[in-house]
Amino acid sequence: MLIKYDHPTRILLALDCIIFGFDGEELKLLLVKRNIEPEIGKWSLMGGFLNEGEDLEVAAERILYERTGLKEIYFEELQTFGKVNRDPVERTVSVCLFSLINIHAHNPDAAKAQNAYWINLKNRPNLIFDHNEMVNLAIERLRYKAALHPIGFELLPEKFTIPQLQKxxxxxxxxxxDRRNFSRKILSTGLLIDTGEKNENSITKKAILYRLDQEKYQKHFNAFLNFMPDVSLS
Amino acid sequence: MLIKYDHPTRILLALDCIIFGFDGEELKLLLVKRNIEPEIGKWSLMGGFLNEGEDLEVAAERILYERTGLKEIYFEELQTFGKVNRDPVERTVSVCLFSLINIHAHNPDAAKAQNAYWINLKNRPNLIFDHNEMVNLAIERLRYKAALHPIGFELLPEKFTIPQLQKxxxxxxxxxxDRRNFSRKILSTGLLIDTGEKNENSITKKAILYRLDQEKYQKHFNAFLNFMPDVSLS
DNA sequence: TAAAATTGTGTGAAAATAACACGTTTTTAG
DNA sequence: CTAAAAACGTGTTATTTTCACACAATTTTA
Incomplete structure (x- = not known):
């Protein structure tokens, strides 16, 4: 009976989180201005290390909770990054997570405590290590998935209007x-339930507030729906 | 300046390969009957450990080459598996790879040397550890990707007929x-080039041999094409 | 009170899809 | 030598989906 494998290499395993949010106008990333070594003062993704006796998936949930204060949020594995010199301190393999949250459910105080900020995707700063590469891959994945699966709802509040979803x-x-085609395509999925309410925050015509049919959403999540016209996914 | 991170847990990192092949009739998996500890005599996926000073991606290519004798084959990361007790010998996190190869390009002697066999997907044996879970996920991924991307060609010889592709x-x-609709859909992608030859191995009417337009294939790989009618991806 | 902004619904042309028919090539049975 | 059987290639048509665009309704502001 083997006690250990006869292999010399044991490695530190990190988890890094790409957390997307949407403020109604622009896509944002939750990034941290580092107040710890290494690369103090620079921007990075938020992450942590896998603990002894902790399942990888549990570690993912733990780190997302520590960093956002939120539980049961949408996440999936993006990819595992393992270049030898990706981390200058010591060799680290990073399991990279891709997460979507409702930006308004996120406590700004929690963010402050983490030294974390919501940064517009379009003018994000340069990130440390291979984190830029991770973010680029995550954007690609978001575009891919959102074109085929009703994933976008994860970024919106519980009640939302079709124009908000379109934005x-x-x-x-x-x-x-196109407003008219988008509306018809979304409604034809049958995933939206009319709440009977209207968006009182609107400055012009108040749009109907919908909520997600959670049951159908779970059931049809993987039945791809082609939300986008003519998206050539690069 | 940090020398090492102040974290106690360093882990053995494995790579496990799910290798699909197609013999013209059935989908097959390259599995190994283990002649090493642990779980000697049982069936498993083929894998290996990440080495010191070796990029994760390089390790993937190395292990696939060691196991199949083939280079530059199609592979992608499937998922990283990290349950605490997934390996009874010691804690191991496994980066699981999903690979497609042309079964006829694979040297049967190389397989014998590895104690590896091509096993029909439908009557595969029970596998060790969490390898069953890995295979199930890989089948799901194969169905997903093949419905949207021209991935199937990776499983066929350089020259192939449309009926072979359909099978x-x-x-x-x-x-x-439906033979007629399938043919039209595949041809309408413009990815197939008529070689002018016919499949002389056929026992009845000899079908046209096509080859892949490699340039278009690379270019359009991510422009999803909807190869399947009515596939509700579960 | 009219203009501006935004939302909801409708309509017809074009394209994609699915169901189905027919003719051709090749081997095999007699 | 011939007819039957099997497999292959292409065509047709109805249906469905998609796209581009029009119009009416609601609400605020000038």
């Missing part, structure tokens, strides 16, 4: 969409 | 497809 999609793909 | 898709989705 989100326009932000994700950085392109204008 | 592959029928094997992947385990459902019959």
């Amino acid at each position: 989100l999609y326009e932000a994700i793909y950085d392109m204008p969409l | 592959l898709y029928e094997a992947i989705y385990d459902m019959p497809l």
